[in-house]
Amino acid sequence: GQQVMQIPQYQHVQEGEDFTTYCNSSTTLSNIQWYKQRPGGHPVFLIQLVKSGEVKKQKRLTFQFGEAKKNSSLHITATQTTDVGTYFCAGRLNYGGSQGNLIFGKGTKLSVKP
């Protein structure tokens, strides 16, 4: 079935270092969303990318959607301890013109050492 692969599974960084997580789909996506889940919490929406090659920024976070709409990345510049959590990408499928369900990757768990 449809899969959304995400790497790395874990990332340990020193505070101030950069962090990147990558997401790849086996098929073309209608759009992709990114979520953050803090320990013990539920996923919280960060952003949605729709257009091929789209780049969006939120303060220290930069999100990209690949030209083929099959891959995406999230880059955090100068990590802070508040960035700790698991980051998920979620790809929305496109079934014959109607929007399909949202498939989550397994996530990248980020830990930040102060």
Next chain:
Amino acid sequence: GAGVSQTPSNKVTEKGKYVELRCDPISGHTALYWYRQSLGQGPEFLIYFQGTGAADDSGLPNDRFFAVRPEGSVSTLKIQRTERGDSAVYLCASSLGATGELFFGEGSRLTVL
């Protein structure tokens, strides 16, 4: 608040029992999703409703799992003859339309002994 509400927050049951989990979405949200999440894993898609109908139920693992949304608002996930492997956090999410961001509830933690 006006967020997604899930009940119960915790459910402990014995193998073979029947369980119902309820989700009350944000008012006006037409799309409703059920996911389950095991420790250290991403949310695993179960079923997606658009209004009252199941737009995609391809994620339901087998016929022991069933979900309804009779009036296009509250949804109930029903699990028959529970097995230990069903233990997980069951997450419900709603969105304003078919393509919008998902708002998740706090989840229902199911433990099958």
